[in-house]
Amino acid sequence: MAEATAHGQEMHAGQIAAVPTDTHQEHPIKLYLVVWVWLFILSAASYMVDYFHVQGALRWSLILIFMMLKAGLIVAVFMHMAWERLALVYAILVPPIAVLVFVWIMAVESEYTLWTRLTFFGPSP
Incomplete structure (x- = not known):
């Protein structure tokens, strides 16, 4: 007593179709906490550039580097780009x-x- 399925496969009585019901990926909370701590550290470092009155090209280089690192972390983890x-x-x-x-x-x-x-x-x- 075989029944045809939509994919041309036969299912016998009592068999359960192996259809993935959940394609949602869950990531450990530790990953998000570690990224959050790194974002805090990078923001503090960016603030320290102003606090210690760093001037000139070094100032803008450091600010841009910290900005790009923070944006990369946010895009990779919080926007799930790392898993795309x-x-x-x-x-x-x-x-x-x-x-x-x-x-x-x-x-x-x-x-x-x-x-x-x-x-x-x-x-x-």
Whole structure:
């Protein structure tokens, strides 16, 4: 007494279909607590940059590094990007990286444009 299933397989009387009922992934609370502690430490370090009056390029480098580390932790763990397929990760992360590269190229080009204007047209009166 075999019955045909939707997938062309036969189920016999008394068999239970092996259909996954729960595809939800649960992560241990310890992971979230550890990430939360790291976010607190990185925020405190970012605050310390201002507290100790770090100036110049070092200040902005440290602030940007701490910001990117915090954003990476939030995206990877709290937005569950660490458990997504690689194609989806690339689809989300590559465009902002490309925008940053284009902004860097424009900044370099702007310095060259300023140099050529000052060289060939002279400083403004």
